[in-house]
Amino acid sequence: QVQLVESGGGLVQAGGSLRLSCAASGRTFRNYAMAWFRQAPGKAREFVAAINWSGVMTRYLDSVKGRFSISRDNAKNTVWLQMNSPKPEYTAVYYCAAASDFRTAVSGTAKYDSWGQGTQVTVSA
Numbered sequence: 001q002v003q004l005v006e007s008g009g010g011l012v013q014a015g016g017s018l019r020l021s022c023a024a025s026g027r028t029f030r031n032y033a034m035a036w037f038r039q040a041p042g043k044a045r046e047f048v049a050a051i052n053w054s055g056v057m058t059r060y061l062d063s064v065k066g067r068f069s070i071s072r073d074n075a076k077n078t079v080w081l082q083m084n085s086p087k088p089e090y091t092a093v094y095y096c097a098a099a100s101d102f103r104t105a106v107s108g109t110a111k112y113d114s115w116g117q118g119t120q121v122t123v124s125a
Helices: 103-106
Strands: 003-008 010-013 017-026 033-039 044-050 057-058 068-073 079-082 091-097 119-124
Touching: 003 091, 010 017, 017 033, 017 091, 017 119, 033 068, 033 079, 033 103, 044 068, 044 079, 044 091, 044 103, 057 091, 057 103, 079 091, 091 103
Parallel strands: 010 119
Antiparallel strands: 003 017, 017 079, 033 044, 033 091, 044 057, 068 079, 091 119
């Protein structure tokens, strides 16, 4: 399995920007498609974005399209989630996850190989 560690969370004002990072170690990072999820208090975990192994294909939750951008650098074993103009309702713990392929990564429900521990993002009004 690949081990994942998120960072970059914190407090951001609505309309600001924040970039989350997910550093991978262990197995070969380029073998995995990657996804970001979030879970707000009292709510189910929600798929946010995914990227295939090469970075060519991406997919987003409709409500974050145009605001969020997922990217990766296989040489750095890192995937990022750029959050622009976030809204207070985006407050949640954000998790990254590794999947064996892009189809699994965008499924939101299938089994993922690894999960990070999460990073808290709080968006103030």
